[in-house]
Amino acid sequence: xxxxxxxxxxxxxxxxxxxxxxxxxxxxxxxxxxxxxxxxxxxxxxxxxxxxxxxxxxxxxxxxxxxxxxxxxxxxxxxxxxxxxxxxxxxxxxxxxxxxxxxxxxxxxxxxxxxxxxxxxxxxxxxxxxxxxxxxxxxxxxxxxxxxxxxxxxxxxxxxxxxxxxxxxxxxxxxxxxxxxxxxxxxxxxxxxxxxxxxxxxxxxxxxxx
Numbered sequence: 072x073x074x075x076x077x078x079x080x081x082x083x084x085x086x087x088x089x090x091x092x093x094x095x096x097x098x099x100x101x102x103x104x105x106x107x108x109x110x111x112x113x114x115x116x117x118x119x120x121x122x123x124x125x126x127x128x129x130x131x132x133x134x135x136x137x138x139x140x141x142x143x144x145x146x147x148x149x150x151x152x153x154x155x156x157x158x159x160x161x162x163x164x165x166x167x168x169x170x171x172x173x174x175x176x177x178x179x180x181x182x183x184x185x186x187x188x189x190x191x192x193x194x195x196x197x198x199x200x201x202x203x204x205x206x207x208x209x210x211x212x213x214x215x216x217x218x219x220x221x222x223x224x225x226x227x228x229x230x231x232x233x234x235x236x237x238x239x240x241x242x243x244x245x246x247x248x249x250x251x252x253x254x255x256x257x258x259x260x261x262x263x264x265x266x267x268x269x270x271x272x273x274x275x276x277x278x279x280x281x
Contacts, residue, residue: 140173140174141172141173141174141267142267142269143201143202143203143267143268144202146172146173146202146219146267147201147202147219147221147222147228149172150172150219150221150228150238150240151240153228153237153238154228154237154238154239154240157237157238159236159237160230160236160237161236162230162231162235162236163214163231164230165184165216165217165218165229165230165231166181166182166183166184166187166217166262166263167181168230168238169204169217169218169219169230169262170262170263170265172219172228173262173265173267175262175263175265175267177263178263178264183213183214183215184206184207184208184214184215184216184217185207185208185209185210185213185214185215185256186215187206187215187217187262187263188206188208188215188217188256188257188259190264191204191206191259191261191262192259192261192264193259193260193261193266194257194258194259194260195258195259195260195275196257196258197277197278197279198258198275198276198277198278199220199224199258199275199276199277199278200220200258200260200271200272200275200276201220201221201222201272202219202220202267202268203219203220203258203259203260204217204218204219204220204258204259204260204261204262205217205218205219205220205227205243205257205258206256206257206258206259207247207253207254207255207256208253208254208256209252209253209254210250210252210253211252215253215256216229216246216250216253217262218230218246220258221240224276224278225242225243225244225278226240226241226242226243227240227241227242227243227246228240229241229246232245232246232249232250233245233249243255243280244281255280257280
């Protein structure tokens, strides 16, 4: 065998050997895809420092929370326009409509708001964050409810109250008085495993459900 052929064969064996850089790289890639890891995004670490939330997540990389098409500011502008000029829609789709305000795609399973609340990972107890999601369990059929917090304390955007099949702007107090069977659950930054926030606002307003 010539010297050049021997060198080529040795090079090929080195590229495919178990200890080679190529094989180690493949192992690293496989580990990244398959191995669950603990993720605490910067904005969640910030809430921990402020004592607002404790929401580190342990989940596969493929389900990490991501940005969406609309920012919270854009979603609130959209909701204000919908309250004034929005077309009517089928009632009973609070979670679908709340998700749609951010243009978040469906996960393929239309779980109720009461069930989806249990899957939220970025909860913010004791804080009022405009654009965050307000959740209830219970209700006449146990489906719960979800709406989106407005800028004003105690005010939110919600479907089906007081106008059925429309976006509305009302207060949490009035909503709960009209629907006495719903039970307050809490506030989260995410819905359907998606968090539309890149960061928390500079000033987090303290608020507790009365």
